[in-house]
Amino acid sequence: MFHIRKLTSLFRRRDLFFQRLRSTSEIIVTVEQGKLKGKCDADIDGVPFxxxxGIPYATAPTGKLRFKPPQPVQKWKGVLDATKDGDCCVSFQMVVTGKGIGLELGGCEDCLVLNVFTHQLFQSDKDKLKPVMVFVHGGAFITGSSRRILYGPEFLMTEDIVLVTINYRVACLGFLVIEDPSLGVTGNAGLKDQLEALKWVQRNIDQFGGDPCNVTLFGNSAGAASVHYLMLSPHSKGLFHKVILQSGTTLCPWTRGINNAKDLVQKLGCNETNNEKLLTLLQEVSAQELLIAEQKMPQHGLSPSFKRPLGPTVEAKTPDALLIQEPLDILKSGTYNHVPMILGYCSIECVLAFMDDQIFITEFDDLVPYYYGIPKGSTQHKDLNTKIAQFYFKKDSPDKNDRLNFTNYFSDAVFINGVYQSLQLHRKFSQKPIYYYRVSLDTDYNLFKKMVKVDFKGAAHGDCMSYLFKIQARGLKKGTIEEKCVRRFVKMWANFARCGSPVPEKNSLLDCEWRPVGQDCLNYLEIDTELKDGVDPDIERMKFWDEINKSFPICMNLTPE
Known part of the structure; x- marks a missing residue:
């Protein structure tokens, strides 16, 4: 019966689509700034959308606007061609080849664009507006874009939603800070871009059949942390109504930066210390030169013992400041935007550590996360290092040949502990339901795990994206376990966007309950080739970090020695 209803719905959507298409010679939508020309695509079932x-949502942040908050987008004349991907931010972008994933320098500064995918255009009947899902890409705040080569909409568009994917400034262009707040570069420009995109959605999404009163904001990795930052900011109130955080929160160590503009200038071969002159210099050199200089700053990969040189920060108090309090303090006070939430992680997040030998811990000192503020070389530091090594490796120093325990340590220290601590604080104060999950799916669609070629089961960081977005270089065969997992993942996320519950009722596809967490019970859903509800995933490892946190409270604003 379920499949009959689904086929009937598909045919009805297809027929309505072609009926609308026949009534117009071109696909034109009018937004605040002017007219847009779109095109017709099809989802994996052949149903059109x-x-x-490449729709501009803010003015290109170039010249004197570089590093500053986004400005309103200007109106255009005529019809803007919106049938191709817009440019991504200047950065070392991920590229997928037959040999795997690599990086290449590309993009431009005129990058504040978004994409909209929909089954219907302007709808005068507000009761027929569709739920909106806005996706924020990951990339460690230094790379990434919404390009369809990695984030094709063909999976999610099997659901009757409106999907929005956005670009924002990354690397030094998105997260530089100049110490003098009067110069207007207080940081978090990339997060402010995301905020501006959400404002654009509120003003325009009804022209695409989307409901501005039902917006779900979701992201993976740095995208998830971005969503969390926006959730904690008073500036975003009313701009979204549900959130999904996949493998990232503001309490993960890699989500904060040092933002030392003077170091960046030195890497350009200049010792300027005057803030005004320093800013002028950074605004006059090419964006490509900036990125090459940034690569010369200390890069520490995934290591939790180091703070990245550029990333989100707590800002000086100005009218444009997105975040003026520590996220941890906001979470402890409960003074954030209370909306229904899904959050979780992949079972072997940091298996990616095996892609780069330089990431491996070679020194005993590298086991302690920087945010505990314990001086390296001190007795406390040595004792805690020993404690961590004994827990994960059963000896006093790590062994990278012990691949599973090495992955567990990195996964916990870099990702899972931050997700878990955020969950504990949210469930203490949240006025809305919270759904917790762990992804352990292990199929041929686990792109990142397949690249690393480890032999133990689980899903690596980013693997969950393969079940939500179509990677253009990969096909999806009908009747496979991969297809079933894609449809299940997409259905749960779309259900949540529609009604605030990922599994509102059981059926042949979603044959398991997914209960929200309780004050005294950490319910979660295991997302594998089969679904299974449970309680307290990885609890022994999380209890270990809980004990450390009691002795050394997390303080994300610390700068490592």
């Missing part, structure tokens, strides 16, 4: 890509 409309695509509008």
């Amino acid at each position: 409309f695509s509008f890509m």
Whole structure:
């Protein structure tokens, strides 16, 4: 019966689509700034939908605007072609080849664009507006974009939603800070871009058949942390109504930066210390030169003992400041935007550590996360290092040949502990339901795990994205376990966007309950080739970190020695 209803719905959507398409010679939508020309695409079932890509939502942050908050987008004359991907931010972008994933320098500064995918255009009947899902890409705040080569909409568009994917400034262009707040570069420009995109959605999404009163904001990795930052900011109130955090929160160690602009200038071969002159210099050199200089700053990969040189920060108090309090303090006070939430992680997040030998811990000192503020070389530091090594490796120093325990340590220290601590604080104060999950799916669609070629079961960081977005270089065969997992993942996320519950009722596809966490019970859903509800995933490892946190409270604003 379920499959009959689904087929009937598919045929009805297809027929309505072609009926609308026949009534117009071109696919045109009018937004605040002017007219847009879109195109027709099709989802994995062959059902058509409309695509509008590269839509400007803010003025290009160039020249004197570089590093500053986004400015309103200007109106254009005529019809803007929105049938191709817009440019991504200047950065070392991920590229997928037959040999795996690599990086290449590309993009431009005129990058504040978004994409909209929908099954219907302007709808005068507000009761027929569709739920909106806005996706924020990951990339460690230094790379990434919404390009369809990695984030194709063909999976999610099997659901009757409106999907929005956005670009924002990354690396030094998105997260530089100049110490003098009067110069207007207080940081978090990339997060402010995301905020501006959400404002654009509120003003325009009804033209694409989307409901501005039902917006779900979701992201993976740095995208998830971005969503969490926006959730904690008073500036975002009312701009979204549900959130999904996949493998990232503001309490993960890699989500904060040092933002030393003077170091960046030195890497350009200049010792300027005057803030005004320093800013002028950074605004006059090419964006490509900036990125090359940034690569010369200390890069520490995934190591939790180091703070990245550029990333989100707590800002000086100005009218444009997105975040003026420590996220941990906001979470402890409960003074954030209370909306229904899904959050969780992949079972072997940091298996990616095996892609780069330089990431491996070679020194005993590298086991302690920087945010505990314990001086390296001190007795406390040595004792805690020993404690961590004994827990994970059953000896006093790590062994990278012990691949599973090495992965567990990195996964916990870099990702899972931050997700878990955020969950504990949210469930203490949240006025809305929270759904917790762990992804252990292990199929041929686990792109990142397949690249690393480890032999133990689980899902690596980013693998969950393969079940939500179509990677253009990969096909999806009908009747496979991969297809079933894609449809299940997409259905749960779309259900949540529609009604605030990922599994509102059991059926042949979603054959398991997913209960929200309780004050005294940490319910979660195991997302594997089969679904299974449970309690307290990885609890022994999380209890270990809980004990450390009691002795050395987390303080994210610390700068490592």
